[in-house]
Amino acid sequence: MAKGNPPPLTPAAFQVLLALARGRAHGYGIMGFVTELTDGSVQLGPGTLYRTLSRLAADGLVEEAPDMREDEPHDARRRYYQLTEQGWDVATREARLLARLASAAAEAGLLDRRERSA
Amino acid sequence: MAKGNPPPLTPAAFQVLLALARGRAHGYGIMGFVTELTDGSVQLGPGTLYRTLSRLAADGLVEEAPDMREDEPHDARRRYYQLTEQGWDVATREARLLARLASAAAEAGLLDRRERSA
DNA sequence: ATTCGTTGTATCCGTACTGGATATATTCAG
DNA sequence: CTGAATATATCCAGTACGGATACAACGAAT
Numbered sequence: 001m002a003k004g005n006p007p008p009l010t011p012a013a014f015q016v017l018l019a020l021a022r023g024r025a026h027g028y029g030i031m032g033f034v035t036e037l038t039d040g041s042v043q044l045g046p047g048t049l050y051r052t053l054s055r056l057a058a059d060g061l062v063e064e065a066p067d068m069r070e071d072e073p074h075d076a077r078r079r080y081y082q083l084t085e086q087g088w089d090v091a092t093r094e095a096r097l098l099a100r101l102a103s104a105a106a107e108a109g110l111l112d113r114r115e116r117s118a
Numbered sequence: 119m120a121k122g123n124p125p126p127l128t129p130a131a132f133q134v135l136l137a138l139a140r141g142r143a144h145g146y147g148i149m150g151f152v153t154e155l156t157d158g159s160v161q162l163g164p165g166t167l168y169r170t171l172s173r174l175a176a177d178g179l180v181e182e183a184p185d186m187r188e189d190e191p192h193d194a195r196r197r198y199y200q201l202t203e204q205g206w207d208v209a210t211r212e213a214r215l216l217a218r219l220a221s222a223a224a225e226a227g228l229l230d231r232r233e234r235s236a
Numbered sequence: 237a238t239t240c241g242t243t244g245t246a247t248c249c250g251t252a253c254t255g256g257a258t259a260t261a262t263t264c265a266g
Numbered sequence: 267c268t269g270a271a272t273a274t275a276t277c278c279a280g281t282a283c284g285g286a287t288a289c290a291a292c293g294a295a296t
Contacts, residue, residue, distance in 0.1 A: 195262050
């Protein structure tokens, strides 16, 4: 059972949620995080990123976080975001699905294969 | 290093490759497999499925497989597909990325969370 | 303090992906 | 033979995506 999927959650949206699961961050930082994590194989353009953030905020999955931090020099341009409770729930569901797919891929022998470079 | 990504591979395309990694299958069967594997949280409509199959075939990632099987009653409507060498390579790359994301999600504590039902 | 390159956010536009509806052909059961 | 289910294929509207563009604020250097 368990079949509910209120907001279908696009690939880009999950990348953002995953980035925010590690802690509050601002848009530009999220871009860099995604690029690093995926070794550049996934890159969010500014268009996708900010549009996705707006939508996630409108859907109540993320919210703007107060900027106050003493270890960082304060930058008026930055807008920090963090996950809401609902955001955690949705991200968790998606992460489980992801883990399941990865597991299925492993069972199919996809991970042991030595791929050609080009 | 390692940053090459010739065909970006859409979400639906990966689902198809994953299904075919388990063995040859026909379109309708792939639909069912994806639905079952994901408990219905991912469903490929016919439009998406057949269009994706065509594109994958055109890109040389999958190829039509001969229908001959003695344990199945032969159905002239069915068209079976299987992964090509290149298809295995691409699927492997994507599976590794997926595993990496799942791992990152786990590190962020996303998997331990007890989510609310609705 | 003014200039300049960088950082950071935001919007626009063309392209591509998606899901659902529709159409058609084949198989199977009665 | 007839009708329901299976299976493939195409069309269409809605949406997501990536890159380009624009602009504001910061930091360093003069």
